[in-house]
Amino acid sequence: MKPVSLKQIAKELGISITTVSKALNDYPDVSEKTRKKVKDLALKLDYSPNSFALGLRKNESKTLGLIIPDNVHYFFSSVIKGILEVAEKHDYLVIVMQSNEDYELEKKQVDLLISKGVAGILISLSNRTHIFDHLNKIINNGIPLLLFDKISKNVNCSKVFIDDRKSAYEAVSYLIKKGYKRIAHFRGDLNPQNSIDRFLGYKKALADNNIEFDPSLVYLCNNNSDFEDGYNSAKKLISDHQGNVDALFTVNDLLAIGAIKYFNQNNIKIPEQIALMGFSNWFMASVITPALTTVEQNGFEMGKKAADILFHEINCIRKGISYEPQKVVIPTELIFRESS
Amino acid sequence: MKPVSLKQIAKELGISITTVSKALNDYPDVSEKTRKKVKDLALKLDYSPNSFALGLRKNESKTLGLIIPDNVHYFFSSVIKGILEVAEKHDYLVIVMQSNEDYELEKKQVDLLISKGVAGILISLSNRTHIFDHLNKIINNGIPLLLFDKISKNVNCSKVFIDDRKSAYEAVSYLIKKGYKRIAHFRGDLNPQNSIDRFLGYKKALADNNIEFDPSLVYLCNNNSDFEDGYNSAKKLISDHQGNVDALFTVNDLLAIGAIKYFNQNNIKIPEQIALMGFSNWFMASVITPALTTVEQNGFEMGKKAADILFHEINCIRKGISYEPQKVVIPTELIFRESS
Numbered sequence A, B: 001m002k003p004v005s006l007k008q009i010a011k012e013l014g015i016s017i018t019t020v021s022k023a024l025n026d027y028p029d030v031s032e033k034t035r036k037k038v039k040d041l042a043l044k045l046d047y048s049p050n051s052f053a054l055g056l057r058k059n060e061s062k063t064l065g066l067i068i069p070d071n072v073h074y075f076f077s078s079v080i081k082g083i084l085e086v087a088e089k090h091d092y093l094v095i096v097m098q099s100n101e102d103y104e105l106e107k108k109q110v111d112l113l114i115s116k117g118v119a120g121i122l123i124s125l126s127n128r129t130h131i132f133d134h135l136n137k138i139i140n141n142g143i144p145l146l147l148f149d150k151i152s153k154n155v156n157c158s159k160v161f162i163d164d165r166k167s168a169y170e171a172v173s174y175l176i177k178k179g180y181k182r183i184a185h186f187r188g189d190l191n192p193q194n195s196i197d198r199f200l201g202y203k204k205a206l207a208d209n210n211i212e213f214d215p216s217l218v219y220l221c222n223n224n225s226d227f228e229d230g231y232n233s234a235k236k237l238i239s240d241h242q243g244n245v246d247a248l249f250t251v252n253d254l255l256a257i258g259a260i261k262y263f264n265q266n267n268i269k270i271p272e273q274i275a276l277m278g279f280s281n282w283f284m285a286s287v288i289t290p291a292l293t294t295v296e297q298n299g300f301e302m303g304k305k306a307a308d309i310l311f312h313e314i315n316c317i318r319k320g321i322s323y324e325p326q327k328v329v330i331p332t333e334l335i336f337r338e339s340s
Helices: A006-013 A017-024 A032-045 A049-057 A072-088 A103-115 A135-138 A165-179 A193-208 A227-241 A255-265 A281-288 A297-320 B006-015 B017-025 B030-046 B051-055 B074-089 B104-115 B131-139 B165-178 B192-206 B226-242 B251-263 B282-286 B300-319
Strands: A065-070 A093-098 A121-122 A145-148 A157-163 A184-185 A218-220 A247-250 A275-276 A292-294 A328-329 A334-335 B062-066 B093-098 B120-123 B145-148 B158-161 B181-189 B218-220 B247-250 B275-276 B294-295 B327-329 B333-335
Touching: A006 A032, A065 A072, A065 A103, A072 A093, A072 A297, A072 B093, A093 A103, A093 B074, A103 A121, A103 A135, A121 A297, A121 B247, A135 A145, A145 A297, A157 A297, A157 B192, A157 B251, A165 A184, A165 A193, A165 A247, A165 A275, A165 A292, A165 A334, A184 A193, A184 A227, A184 A255, A193 B294, A218 A227, A218 B074, A227 A247, A227 A255, A247 A255, A255 A275, A255 A281, A255 B282, A281 B251, A281 B282, B006 B017, B006 B030, B006 B300, B017 B030, B062 B104, B074 B093, B074 B300, B093 B104, B104 B120, B104 B131, B120 B300, B131 B145, B145 B300, B158 B300, B165 B192, B165 B247, B165 B275, B165 B294, B165 B333, B181 B192, B181 B226, B218 B226, B226 B247, B226 B300, B251 B275, B251 B282
Parallel strands: A065 A093, A065 A121, A121 A145, A145 A157, A157 A328, A184 A218, A184 A247, A247 A275, B062 B093, B062 B120, B120 B145, B145 B158, B158 B327, B181 B218, B181 B247, B247 B275
Antiparallel strands: A093 B093, A292 A334, B294 B333
16 A cells, blocks of 8 residues: 555645645644644544654754755855855755756756755756746645745745846946947857846846947857857957957856957957956956956855755744745845956 | 663674674674674663664665865865766765864764764865874764775775875976976975875975975965965065076965966066966866966866765675775876966
């Protein structure tokens, strides 16, 4: 016989899994009547909680799950550092997983974390995640879920992110204020929301300053938006627009650094002939010559805030208090350096 | 009454904890006589295994623990990626912890991982770890332990590392072969073994090529060996030895990149006036101008090899087969670029 699950009890009584779970654990925010109904049915069906879920309720599963698309990124390393610091203070362990931008792998990892009975899950979505059933499954299992950086508007959980459109708008507005008018943009994949939003911020800054948008100044860097992409697009930009482009805003620092390499090699002076603005403030942006003006994403702060919110929700669940999903925008800031 | 532990049984019978554990689990490499003695005593003392240890034996704790000194390092990010990739294939989870180069924190994290009943533990030691009781505790609990990169010779477990002395020797020999004679060295903290070994490799290369060692060409960068350290030491090097130094070998790429910044700003031509050799092959070494000649540490390979060995040992324990600790040296390679 297959063991009876919370889901079956919930289905039979027409209530949510969370309510069933709370009723079985005598949480005060479930009515006496519902509690009795749930317990009677559980008894009748011979429901027995699995050992991991049991661990969770007994406060033994002091473990979080964390899924990131790729760790070999200065930004994500900083986020992890922030999350681990907060978890450490709460005496929690963090299981770290890497989806490698693979939706199927992300789904499998979510299942594994649920089956392990982690107390909460933090995810930055892979670029290829467009179906969200696995995320709703987390929520339906009564496990707090927090999305950060690469989030989806279609999932009802807490989110911590930056305002990509506003940040890009501010970055490009700064270039315009400095007198640059022919501003090129190296954009990322057509797909992930942050790449779209940074492009839209760029466009809006031009429009608000009465600069006509020239699509020929926008280069698509969809080869993982890497260093080579930046180098090659810079080459193309110069051959297409030599003398008729005075600034460049890139969707991330890596592309800007590739462009700097090309400009340096070809004696194109930065910022005299072309000014540069990156995005992310990777460590190397500060050490390259010329140092790169860029947008600081505050990954460490994002990690800390994400973990803080998740712990709040874990505590709410343990105390039987309900909570509303939060949306927190981490402020970005322009870092002014030699390249503009 | 405090529950009886494996340790007490081991102490009373004068045998190891591992043997007690194996006897209780009917592993074939424990004699019938010992098995009976252990089981009788366990029965007499009312020994009951804790649930986590039970989970481990039942093959349920498919979890590894990983402690690194600092994640915001390209090298460690690569190692983590390698470890996660192998763990994924075995359907194992990895709990990642960061000691922040703090011995007390590392000790606490080890205790936590043991209490969680992880199946194996991987550690790169903090620079401040000189007592190894916590590591021996892992071994005494019958949990496979693997040290990587920053290891200790005083712990009897498997180790995966690079040959720092040989790698530095090869790097400096290459500079000498190219005709450089006055080679400065920016070394790291006096303490960690890899910093000492790279310094010794530098010295030996000079000696083997009949170049007199000049201590005034060695600069101690003990401020976490960071970018600023490299910048400031380069400034000092030039003011101390202008015209009488033709190459520089740094203990890591970060110091080299700091030095490049100073040389670029002061129109000191690389490699014409001073050649540069780094160590680690951080991502930015390839994108900086001039691109940095350096030693590739193969962090990703190190992570994969470390995890492979650990899984071998976990399987041995599960099958009751004994195993010998392994020492694996990951080959490094010189990456030739513009700076030398």
